[in-house]
Amino acid sequence: MNITHVVENLNRGGLERVVIDLIAVQQAAGHRCQVVCLFERGALAAELDAHGVPVIACGKRSGFDLAAVRRMRAAIRAHGTEVLNTHNSMAHYYAAIATLGLRLRRINTRHSMGVSAHHRRRDWLYRASMLGTDAVIAVSRASCEAALAQHLVPADKAVAIPNGIPIGAFRPRSAEARQRLAESLGLPADVALLGTVGRLHPAKDHALLLRAFAQLVAGHPHTALIVVGDGALRADLEREAQSLGIAGRVRFLGDRGDVKALLCAFDLFVLSSRTEGYSIALVEACAAGLPIVATAVGGNPEIVRDGRNGRIVPPGDADALVAAIAGLLEDVPRRESMGEAARAWALANGSVEAMAERYEAVYRGARLPDAASASR
Numbered sequence: 001m002n003i004t005h006v007v008e009n010l011n012r013g014g015l016e017r018v019v020i021d022l023i024a025v026q027q028a029a030g031h032r033c034q035v036v037c038l039f040e041r042g043a044l045a046a047e048l049d050a051h052g053v054p055v056i057a058c059g060k061r062s063g064f065d066l067a068a069v070r071r072m073r074a075a076i077r078a079h080g081t082e083v084l085n086t087h088n089s090m091a092h093y094y095a096a097i098a099t100l101g102l103r104l105r106r107i108n109t110r111h112s113m114g115v116s117a118h119h120r121r122r123d124w125l126y127r128a129s130m131l132g133t134d135a136v137i138a139v140s141r142a143s144c145e146a147a148l149a150q151h152l153v154p155a156d157k158a159v160a161i162p163n164g165i166p167i168g169a170f171r172p173r174s175a176e177a178r179q180r181l182a183e184s185l186g187l188p189a190d191v192a193l194l195g196t197v198g199r200l201h202p203a204k205d206h207a208l209l210l211r212a213f214a215q216l217v218a219g220h221p222h223t224a225l226i227v228v229g230d231g232a233l234r235a236d237l238e239r240e241a242q243s244l245g246i247a248g249r250v251r252f253l254g255d256r257g258d259v260k261a262l263l264c265a266f267d268l269f270v271l272s273s274r275t276e277g278y279s280i281a282l283v284e285a286c287a288a289g290l291p292i293v294a295t296a297v298g299g300n301p302e303i304v305r306d307g308r309n310g311r312i313v314p315p316g317d318a319d320a321l322v323a324a325i326a327g328l329l330e331d332v333p334r335r336e337s338m339g340e341a342a343r344a345w346a347l348a349n350g351s352v353e354a355m356a357e358r359y360e361a362v363y364r365g366a367r368l369p370d371a372a373s374a375s376r
Helices: 014-028 045-050 066-078 089-098 120-132 141-149 175-184 206-219 234-243 259-263 280-287 318-329 332-349 352-363 371-375
Strands: 002-007 032-037 055-057 083-087 105-110 135-138 158-160 192-197 223-228 250-254 268-271 292-295 310-313
Touching: 002 014, 002 066, 002 089, 014 032, 014 045, 014 280, 014 352, 032 045, 032 066, 045 055, 066 089, 083 089, 083 352, 089 105, 089 120, 105 141, 105 352, 135 141, 135 352, 141 158, 175 192, 192 206, 192 259, 192 280, 206 223, 206 234, 206 318, 223 259, 234 250, 259 280, 268 280, 268 318, 280 292, 280 332, 292 318, 310 318, 318 332
Parallel strands: 002 032, 002 083, 032 055, 083 105, 105 135, 135 158, 192 223, 192 268, 223 250, 268 292, 292 310
Antiparallel strands: none
């Protein structure tokens, strides 16, 4: 098949990582893929360039941009697109406009949980675009149920397909990797490393994590927090760490291309998000055999089974976050068994190959009523 993926851009993030990994499997299966970016190409576009996958930027400007629509339509037609897979709302309704009158199969993937009070116009346009949409893939059962409850997607067009990753590229965590990372960051070799990966955005609630860590170190002084990711909030979060008196124990590593190597050096993975669709960071943490503490939002409880491969806590609750982390730091055998369970879950449920197989079935018009059960 000739497949066009439409995204806002290919800057570093979970959605973008899923698209790139999915394309790798699709190309290997003999499909011909391209990516059309509504805005700029983005930092990850070079990965696709290296594999001969075209990445076209439409350069959308503020407001409705007819020129960007024309560029998108030209790229989709020139590719001979048979399947159009858009990612999230704005990319979808722009692509729906750009492909009016074209004969192709339109699939949208929803990577988030749904409506927002700040995006009513976006949600109205997305609902309107459903008329010409063949299927909508939600990346978790929770996000699928939310889209149906919010009347964003017709029930007969919705299916849940959990995100997957290239499991084989992730090494299990090791004491040697932890020691090397600690020493490279100027930390004691025997320090316990708590890690988190994600853009520095309010939705990830790093401020809550910093407050919880400030409480935690009072009873666990041989602990450090490693924050991987970048964003507009970095300066604010660094100041917050200073004001909490934990700046010496927190390392902000910024945007990194070696996340796989970093994960296997952590002792524990923490995700403090206020909202998630289906977190690639959590799936990657599982692949690295990390015990996890995560908030009970979106698809997180579909990945982290409380008491089995980690702990689930309420969002916004610093005390619960501290208690869960402390409990695992103090119980090494339990931490080890949870890490083993996390790796086993990832091997059974988190592969990009399984995800791509389900995507292709939807591309070809099949219904997947049991697809959501893959993450159970």
